[in-house]
Amino acid sequence: MHELSLTQNIVEIAIEHAERESASKICSITLEIGALSGVVPDAVEFAFDVCSKETLAEGAQLKIKRIPALALCQSCEQEIELDHLTYNCPKCESLALEILQGREMSIIELEID
Amino acid sequence: MCIDCGCAAPTHEHDQVHDHQHEKGSRKIRIEEDLLAKNNRLAAVNRERFAAEQLFVLNLVSSPGSGKTSILERTLSDLIGRFAFAVLEGDQQTDNDADRIAATGVPVKQINTGAGCHLDAHMVGHGVDIFDLSVTDILMIENVGNLVCPASFDLGENHKVAVLSVTEGEDKPLKYPQMFQAADLMLINKIDLLPYLRFDIEQCKAFARQVNPDIEIIELSCHSGEGMQLWYDWLDCGVNQSR
Numbered sequence A: 001m002h003e004l005s006l007t008q009n010i011v012e013i014a015i016e017h018a019e020r021e022s023a024s025k026i027c028s029i030t031l032e033i034g035a036l037s038g039v040v041p042d043a044v045e046f047a048f049d050v051c052s053k054e055t056l057a058e059g060a061q062l063k064i065k066r067i068p069a070l071a072l073c074q075s076c077e078q079e080i081e082l083d084h085l086t087y088n089c090p091k092c093e094s095l096a097l098e099i100l101q102g103r104e105m106s107i108i109e110l111e112i113d
Numbered sequence B: 001m002c003i004d005c006g007c008a009a010p011t012h013e014h015d016q017v018h019d020h021q022h023e024k025g026s027r028k029i030r031i032e033e034d035l036l037a038k039n040n041r042l043a044a045v046n047r048e049r050f051a052a053e054q055l056f057v058l059n060l061v062s063s064p065g066s067g068k069t070s071i072l073e074r075t076l077s078d079l080i081g082r083f084a085f086a087v088l089e090g091d092q093q094t095d096n097d098a099d100r101i102a103a104t105g106v107p108v109k110q111i112n113t114g115a116g117c118h119l120d121a122h123m124v125g126h127g128v129d130i131f132d133l134s135v136t137d138i139l140m141i142e143n144v145g146n147l148v149c150p151a152s153f154d155l156g157e158n159h160k161v162a163v164l165s166v167t168e169g170e171d172k173p174l175k176y177p178q179m180f181q182a183a184d185l186m187l188i189n190k191i192d193l194l195p196y197l198r199f200d201i202e203q204c205k206a207f208a209r210q211v212n213p214d215i216e217i218i219e220l221s222c223h224s225g226e227g228m229q230l231w232y233d234w235l236d237c238g239v240n241q242s243r
Helices: A003-020 A041-052 B037-052 B068-079 B096-102 B121-130 B177-182 B191-196 B201-211 B228-242
Strands: A026-034 A061-067 A070-073 A079-081 A097-101 A105-112 B027-034 B056-062 B085-091 B108-112 B138-142 B159-165 B185-189 B216-219
Touching: A003 A026, A003 A041, A003 A105, A003 B027, A026 A041, A041 A061, B027 B037, B037 B121, B056 B068, B056 B228, B068 B085, B068 B096, B068 B138, B068 B185, B068 B228, B085 B096, B085 B121, B096 B108, B108 B121, B138 B228, B159 B177, B177 B201, B185 B201, B201 B216, B216 B228
Parallel strands: A026 A061, B056 B138, B056 B159, B085 B108, B085 B138, B159 B185, B185 B216
Antiparallel strands: A026 A105, A070 A079, A070 A097, A105 B027
16 A cells, blocks of 8 residues: 555655766666565556656666565474465474565666666 | 676676676666665654653554554543653544544644555654653554554654454454564453454464564453553553663
């Protein structure tokens, strides 16, 4: 639901960097969005068209890298892929999991003209 | 920086095995900036300011209708002689909640987020300006009723407190794991209604611990008053730690 304000952030950050580089247009924006970030990539894409209108980012391609959620089980020391809802180790049922990746929500790279 | 393409890598091969594509004349720049970086910076500023004032700050989160405002009303009325409170009320529209809090005599400020679905650190930083924080013990921030978005936005609070009422499903912690993972305390409200419902409270607690093994849980009813003392003791403990 807050993808609109996040997408406004994306556009602001991208424009700030593009202006610093005296770019005439932003061709693409690469994002990393983790499975545990709470961000729905489709909603970002939807909001992007609205947020980028009449800016340097209008028409830019959004490249979204989805990062799967990984955790390390503190009990059986196995690395496991998490789904969204269960937070116990599928192998030993332990609840003591250290999240290794999946919370990412970053703007990684810009391609500018 | 690579002078051929402007990417952040110091040097890399620009031959046939090029690992990224260029449009004609375009160049790439590395950014690697967290989308919440700005909010997190402002939240850190808030947290420092609150700590300097020895404030105990709670961010109350829940779905709409769980009883956040009612818990606050009862808490303020019961503890107004013991602690100095200030309350920030977040809602999309209306001053209704602020009016209810103001009736208890506690300083309150309503923040209307309009289209927004959550409070952010910027709104809170300005929202508290009207309070005299130096004489305040506890700042209660009642977030917008929403179990999704407020989980991602740090406001500079000491703890997120998730309120869940027994008229909701006991599987809410599994359905909205982010929120229950971000919270340090869960208040299970409206327990006076348990005899009339098929709400399995033990199952609810187990689900909450499944997503957050360290979460503290207090069962209460702000209507009957049952369990409120446990909540007050928890507040007392937090205030002492903040001093």
